[in-house]
Amino acid sequence: MYKVHCMNVIDQAGTDKLGDGYELTERLEDADAVLVRSASMHDLELPEKLKAIARAGAGVNNIPLEECAKKGIVVFNTPGANANGVKELVLAGMLLAARDISGGIQWVHENAGDPDISKKTEKSKKGFAGTEIGGKTLGVIGLGAIGVLVANAARNLGMKVLGYDPYISVEGAWNLDHHVRRVNDLDALLEESDYITIHVPAMDSTNGMIDADTIAKMKDGVVFLNFARDLLVDEKAMAAALESGKVGHYVSDFPNALSVTMKNAIVVPHLGASTEEAEVNCAVMAAKEIRRYLEEGNIINSVNFPKVDLGPVKSEGRIAIFHKNIPNMIGQISTTLSSNGVNIANLSNKSKGEFAYSLIDVESHMDEEILGKLAAIEGVYRIRKIQ
Incomplete structure (x- = not known):
């Protein structure tokens, strides 16, 4: 009997996939495997019998990967399981930045008690006029599961799309709309794009990659969207660029003490993968990865060991x-x-x-x-x- 500890609430569709031969345990020290979402594991004492950790999501910066590798603990993630949910929010972020929808809704709430609100609306709506995204250029940094979906959806909305990813997988290349123009130089994407969205993992080589120098190469008034990780952006440099008008809007899924005070920032409360469908998909994929590894030794979608x-x-x-x-x-x-x-x-x-x-x-x-x-x-x- 394998014992599994859930460090966060995991959708029942996932735990049901464990099936016979598995039981859930409240005690980490008894666990053969762990299912986790965002809970930090860096300060935990990992038990000797622990064999696997499955992150119901893509990012694994809450898990001590090297320590796990040295103990022979396989760490899995669920790439692509939440991709559609994030893609849809990125599209919503572009529309929120292009049209002052939030400002318009706030104006309606503020004037809800005015009996002449219909007349006043016709006079006031010009203050919330925006632009259309059709015909504009979107730059997509990172063409993994999410980046490819965003690029293809943007093409379907009539946008020109540039894609940058020196490490694109064969599967990603096959799935990418052939009208997406791949560029080998990030600077070319920065210089040509009206909108830029980033979809790369947070690691030493990518943390802070969007800094003052990078921003300086962008178009004036560019909209930058970050639904990947807040660490990818030097937010002090972004705040300065917003203040000067170099960046028109910063759309982020990561509220923090700085981002929520930035001028012209649209900050969403980390909703990228917060859909019923994404939570089910991630939980089911994580449970299947645990089962294949514990029962057969096969490793799929591990971030600290190779696929075998x-x-x-x-x-x-x-x-x-x-x-x-x-x-x-x-x-x-x-x-x-x-x-x-x-x-x-x-x-x-x-x-x-x-x-x-x-x-x-x-x-x-x-x-x-x-x-x-x-x-x-x-x-x-x-x-x-x-x-």
């Missing part, structure tokens, strides 16, 4: 080995198995940075003595006997 998939277990047994990505590890593992009379039926070894994962199907029973010999190999972090 041998399908269902069909041999006598299967073992999973977490180890350093160093020379001769496979040789040592194979030698240890063969010298103990264990034949390898199938093997997959993949690496991700300094960490590697080997999934091995064997044709004979694996006892604790053999597992102990494998665990004693220098550079091995963890051994799991799947079956």
Whole structure:
């Protein structure tokens, strides 16, 4: 029986997917796996028996990835599960910035008691006039699951679209509307775009990538949308650009002490993935990832270990080995198995940075003595006997 701890409320559609052989536990120290959304895990003592963490969402900056990797704890996320919800909010953000809808609604509320509000509306509405997004140029930084959907939707709304992503996946390239013009130089996108939206993960290489120098290259009056991570934008530089008029509007999904006080900022209370559909999709995908890993050892959508998939277990047994990505590890593992009379039926070894994962199907029973010999190999972090 596997035990799963939910650190946040996880939609029941996801926990129902765990099925027989699983039970939910209130105690982290008893958990084989964790389902989490936004709760921070950086200051937690991770239990020895913990094998996997699944983030019901895309961002994983609330999880200590390297510590987990060294303990052989696989961290999953759910890329694409909330993409449509975020895409729709990005489109709404563009429309809010193009047309003073919020100001108009506020004016209506303020004048709700005026019996002549219909007449006054016709005189006052010109104060809320805006522009149309059709025919304007949208620059999309990052063409992952969300960026591709935004780019394609913008094309369908009659916008010209530029896309920048030096690491675009084959799947992303196939799904991208062929009218989207991909640029290899970020500066070209910055200079040509009337609207810019960013969809990249927050990491050392991207944090603060939208700074004073980047903003200086943008069109005067540009609208910048950030529904990815607040860390991607130097918000002091953005505040200065809004004050000067260099940036017309900053649309952000991340309220903080600075963003909520910026001139011409439209700040949404982190609603990007807050739809019923997105929460269900993320929860279901996270639960399926946990099951495939715990029951079969297969890793899909991990952020700290490579993708390895041998399908269902069909041999006598299967073992999973977490180890350093160093020379001769496979040789040592194979030698240890063969010298103990264990034949390898199938093997997959993949690496991700300094960490590697080997999934091995064997044709004979694996006892604790053999597992102990494998665990004693220098550079091995963890051994799991799947079956």
